[in-house]
Amino acid sequence: MAKSLEQLEAEKSVDLKDPALAAFLAWLIPGLGHLYQGRTAKAALFFICIMGTFVYGLSLGSSPAMGLGRVVYCSWRDGDKRLPYLCQIGVGLPALPAVVQALRVRDGKEPLFGGFMSPPPPSGHREGNDGFNEFDEYGQPTLDTLHYHLARFFELGTVFTMVAGLLNVLAIYDAWDGPVFMETTGKDEGEEQDDQSEASSDAAAV
Amino acid sequence: MDNLLLGVAGINDMWYTLPLIVAVSLVYSATRHEQVSPILVHALRIGVWIVGFMAVIFAVLTLVSTLV
Numbered sequence: 001m002a003k004s005l006e007q008l009e010a011e012k013s014v015d016l017k018d019p020a021l022a023a024f025l026a027w028l029i030p031g032l033g034h035l036y037q038g039r040t041a042k043a044a045l046f047f048i049c050i051m052g053t054f055v056y057g058l059s060l061g062s063s064p065a066m067g068l069g070r071v072v073y074c075s076w077r078d079g080d081k082r083l084p085y086l087c088q089i090g091v092g093l094p095a096l097p098a099v100v101q102a103l104r105v106r107d108g109k110e111p112l113f114g115g116f117m118s119p120p121p122p123s124g125h126r127e128g129n130d131g132f133n134e135f136d137e138y139g140q141p142t143l144d145t146l147h148y149h150l151a152r153f154f155e156l157g158t159v160f161t162m163v164a165g166l167l168n169v170l171a172i173y174d175a176w177d178g179p180v181f182m183e184t185t186g187k188d189e190g191e192e193q194d195d196q197s198e199a200s201s202d203a204a205a206v
Numbered sequence: 207m208d209n210l211l212l213g214v215a216g217i218n219d220m221w222y223t224l225p226l227i228v229a230v231s232l233v234y235s236a237t238r239h240e241q242v243s244p245i246l247v248h249a250l251r252i253g254v255w256i257v258g259f260m261a262v263i264f265a266v267l268t269l270v271s272t273l274v
Contacts, residue, residue, distance in 0.1 A: 014240055041242050049229040056225060156222055163226060167233045174237045 014039070014178045026175035027092045030168050033175035046171045050164050054091050057160025060153045066141050067115050070150065071157035074102040075119035080143060082119070084158050090165030090172075115140045227256050 016022060017037050026033025031047030034040075061071030072095055075082040088095045101111050101118035111118035120143040121136040134145045147154055174180075228249075235248035 039240070042236055042240070042245075045232060045236050045245070049232050053225065053229045152219070160226070163230065167229065170233055170237045179236075179240050180238055 016175075016178055019176045023172050023176040026172045027090070027168065029093055030091060030164075030171055033172070037175065042174070046168075050091060050168050050171065051094070053167065054094055054161055054164035057157045057162075057164060059157075060160060061150060061157025063150060063153075066146060066149050068113075069097075069116045070120070070141070070146050071154060072098050072117050072161050073119045074098040074117075077119075077122070079122065080119070084162050087162040087165040090168045091161070092168065095161075095165065110138045111140060120146055223260070227253050231256065 015037065022033040022037050024033070025036050026046075029047070030050035031043035031045075034043035034046060057071060058069050062068045072085070072088050073082060074085050085095070085098065088098075095117075097113075098117040098119075101116070104111055105119055115138070118140060121140055122142065133142060135141055141149070150157070231249040231252040232245070235245050235252055238248060239245045
């Protein structure tokens with residue numbers, strides 16, 4: 001798609017200020033890096049789209065019985081290596097409570113905020129004939145319990161929050177290096193080459 | 207036929223793709239432009255392209271599942 005001269009000029013004149021700081025801010029809160037650079041419209045767009053996707057994913061992975069924010073958690077134990085968190089962490093500060101909760105659980109402490117973003121206790125702990133334990137001593141649901149009660153919404157919430165994190169990676173790159181300019185069409189390239197050849201012939205004539 | 211019925215029954219879940227398509231197309235096109243109007247135009251194009259691509263894949267998978 002060919003762009004008007006005004007659009008190209010506007011895009012080339014983007015002031016990125018300190019790109020490293022902008023990229024860090026963009027990771028911390030989606031859109032914050034663009035706000036720092038004065039690109040307000042894009043900041044609002046990134047914040048609404050990315051945070052909206054993330055919060056919607058969180059709400060899909062929540063229920064009154066299971067608690068809030070169950071699809072975003074940090075875990076690296078046998079049987080529950082939470083690889084989706086590597087994508088979810090791309091959204092920055094909103095996903096960081098999971099790290100705090102994981103450290104608390106690792107130290108044997110009770111999770112904060114009713115278990116919001118805390119790693120679920122190990123599943124499959126059978127006691128006598130009572131079947132599987134659904135909750136641990138702090139009232140936190142096990143991974144089996146989460147899957148059973150949330151059903152497909154556990155996966156849906158995981159996918160939404162992962163996509164939000166990955167989209168923020170694009171936003172971080174945009175804050176770091178500005179917009180990726182679209183390639184000009186073949187016709188435009190041909191015209192540019194014609195212009196260059198005309199300019200060189202003019203120069204040779206002079 | 208059963209597969210086709212199962213596929214139709216799962217169409218309600220396809221509504222969950224709508225917010226994803228909107229978010230993905232807007233964010234992607236925002237990394238390609240700086241002005242709002244080209245962003246929206248590009249996002250619309252990408253959104254239509256994604257829906258079309260998914261429709262083709264859906265049709266192919268449905269056809270395969272009815273043949274097998």
